[in-house]
Amino acid sequence: MDEGQVVLRARRIVLPGGETAGESGADVVVRDGAIAAIEPHGSNRTGRVVELADDEVLLPGLVDTHVHVNDPGRTEWEGFETATRAAAAGGVTTIVDMPLNSLxxxxxxxxxxxxxKTAAAKAHVDVGFWGGAIPGNVGDLRGLxxxxxxxxKCFLLHSGVDEFPPLDPAGLEESLTELAGLDAMMIVHAEDSHVIDTAPTPHGEDYGDFLDSRPKGAENVAIAQVVELARRxxxxxxxxxxxSADALPLIASARADGVRVTVETCPHYLSFTAEEIPDGATQFKCCPPIREAGNRELLWKALADGTIDCVVSDHSPCVPELKRLDIGDFGVAWGGVSSLQLGLPAIWTQARLRGHSLDDVVRWMATRPAEFAGVRGKGSIAVGNDADFxxxxxxxxxxxxxxxxxxxxxxxxxHGRPLAGxxxxxxxxxxxLDISAAPQGRLLTR
Known part of the structure; x- marks a missing residue:
C-alpha cells in the first residue's frame, strides 16, 4: 500500500467534461494535497481508498467569491472561525473575503x-481577499x-458603513483607469445613488414598500455607467x-462587443420571490432586493445561456438586533442574507426543477467563480488542482x-425551508475536514 496516497472512488463524479456515472465512474488519486491522477473506477491504484456511497456524487469544492467575514472589528457579526466552519459544512473550500464591514x-x-494575520489561525477553508476602492485611495491600489x-470592490452609493464610502463618477473613472493599467479587476455594487434618492423612502413592515425604494432602474443605470466606462x-x-433582469440585454450586448464584464447573482435571488415575503420578515432584506417571480425566471434563463457567469452567496450577516425582527421595519433593518452554508442545496433545489444538472451547478458555483477571480488550482476536479472536494x-x-x-x-x-441535497x-x-478540529485553511494570493 502507498501510505502517502488517497484514492477517492466514486460511482458518480463531476469532471470538467461533465458527470461520469455508473461503471464509468472514477478513482481520483490524491498525493501531497493535489490531484495526481484520475483513473477508471475500480483501478488498481493503492493507498487509502475512500469509497463513496451509491447515492453520493463527488464534486469539486465550491468557490464562493462574495463573503463578508467582518473580521477584525465586527467579529460579533461573524468572524473567520465561524464563517469558514459554515463554508466547510456547505461544501465550500475557498472563499474570497470582502473588504468592508471589517474594521x-x-x-x-x-x-x-x-x-x-487575523484569518491565519482561524480559517477552516482557504481564504483570499478583495481590496477596496474608496475616495482618496487610488495611490494604495497598486500596493494592494x-x-x-x-x-x-467599490460602491456607487452608501455602503451601509461610513468607513467605506462610495465612488462618485469621477472617482470611479480614476480608479478604473488605474486598475486598467494593472490589468486588475473592479467588482462593483451597482446601484445608482440618484435613482434611489428619488425613490420612495422605505418604512414599516410592507415588503412592497421596501422593494419600491430599490427599483430596478437603480441597477440598470449603474450597470450602464460601469459598462460604458469599462468599454472606453x-x-x-x-x-x-x-x-434586475432588465439589465441582462445590456450586459449581453456589451460582452458581444468585447467589453470585459462578468456578472454574478446569488441563491436568494434565484430561490425567493417578492410575492412570498411576509410582512415584517426582515431576514429577507438585502440590497439590491429580492424581486418578483417573473424577474427570478429571467435570471435563471440568463444563467442557462451564460449571460450570468456564476452564483455566489453574498453572505452578509449581522447581530440579531440589527435585523430589527422585533419591529419588522424594512426601513431600519440591516440588509444582508446569511446563507454561506446553504448555497449548494438552495441552488440544487431550484436548478433541478428547471431541468439543470449537477454539471451546471458546478460550473456556476465552483468553476466559473474560480476562473473570473483568478483563484488558481480550484473549481474543478482536474490533475494538478488542489484536492478539494x-x-x-x-x-x-x-x-x-x-x-x-x-x-x-x-x-x-x-429557516424552515425544505432543501434538496x-x-x-x-x-x-x-x-x-473536521470543523471541530484545528483549522487547516490557507491564505491565498492572486
Missing amino acids: PPTVDVDALELKR HEAGVFGF IGARVHILHLS CVFAPDDAFVVDVEKLQHRNPISPY VVRQTWLRGEE
Missing part, C-alpha cells in the same frame, strides 16, 4: 496585513494589487449580486434549522 476596511496594505488581492477605458469589471447526496433532503447552522448568528431567510463531507487538499 479597518481593506483599503491599504496595512489593513490587508492585519486581516491576513502587488500584495495579492484578487481585485477591488478597457478595464475589467464584474457586476456583483445582480437582481464536496461529497454531495443530491437525492437526500433536509429542513433548514438556523440553530444547526455554523455561522455565528442564528438568522436566515431559509445534503453535503456529507468536505475535503481540503486531500484531507476530510
Whole structure:
C-alpha cells in the first residue's frame, strides 16, 4: 500500500467534461494535497481508498467569491472561525473575503496585513481577499494589487458603513483607469445613488414598500455607467449580486462587443420571490432586493445561456438586533442574507426543477467563480488542482434549522425551508475536514 496516497472512488463524479456515472465512474488519486491522477473506477491504484456511497456524487469544492467575514472589528457579526466552519459544512473550500464591514476596511496594505494575520489561525477553508476602492485611495491600489488581492470592490452609493464610502463618477473613472493599467479587476455594487434618492423612502413592515425604494432602474443605470466606462477605458469589471433582469440585454450586448464584464447573482435571488415575503420578515432584506417571480425566471434563463457567469452567496450577516425582527421595519433593518452554508442545496433545489444538472451547478458555483477571480488550482476536479472536494447526496433532503447552522448568528431567510441535497463531507487538499478540529485553511494570493 502507498501510505502517502488517497484514492477517492466514486460511482458518480463531476469532471470538467461533465458527470461520469455508473461503471464509468472514477478513482481520483490524491498525493501531497493535489490531484495526481484520475483513473477508471475500480483501478488498481493503492493507498487509502475512500469509497463513496451509491447515492453520493463527488464534486469539486465550491468557490464562493462574495463573503463578508467582518473580521477584525465586527467579529460579533461573524468572524473567520465561524464563517469558514459554515463554508466547510456547505461544501465550500475557498472563499474570497470582502473588504468592508471589517474594521479597518481593506483599503491599504496595512489593513490587508492585519486581516491576513487575523484569518491565519482561524480559517477552516482557504481564504483570499478583495481590496477596496474608496475616495482618496487610488495611490494604495497598486500596493494592494502587488500584495495579492484578487481585485477591488467599490460602491456607487452608501455602503451601509461610513468607513467605506462610495465612488462618485469621477472617482470611479480614476480608479478604473488605474486598475486598467494593472490589468486588475473592479467588482462593483451597482446601484445608482440618484435613482434611489428619488425613490420612495422605505418604512414599516410592507415588503412592497421596501422593494419600491430599490427599483430596478437603480441597477440598470449603474450597470450602464460601469459598462460604458469599462468599454472606453478597457478595464475589467464584474457586476456583483445582480437582481434586475432588465439589465441582462445590456450586459449581453456589451460582452458581444468585447467589453470585459462578468456578472454574478446569488441563491436568494434565484430561490425567493417578492410575492412570498411576509410582512415584517426582515431576514429577507438585502440590497439590491429580492424581486418578483417573473424577474427570478429571467435570471435563471440568463444563467442557462451564460449571460450570468456564476452564483455566489453574498453572505452578509449581522447581530440579531440589527435585523430589527422585533419591529419588522424594512426601513431600519440591516440588509444582508446569511446563507454561506446553504448555497449548494438552495441552488440544487431550484436548478433541478428547471431541468439543470449537477454539471451546471458546478460550473456556476465552483468553476466559473474560480476562473473570473483568478483563484488558481480550484473549481474543478482536474490533475494538478488542489484536492478539494464536496461529497454531495443530491437525492437526500433536509429542513433548514438556523440553530444547526455554523455561522455565528442564528438568522436566515431559509429557516424552515425544505432543501434538496445534503453535503456529507468536505475535503481540503486531500484531507476530510473536521470543523471541530484545528483549522487547516490557507491564505491565498492572486
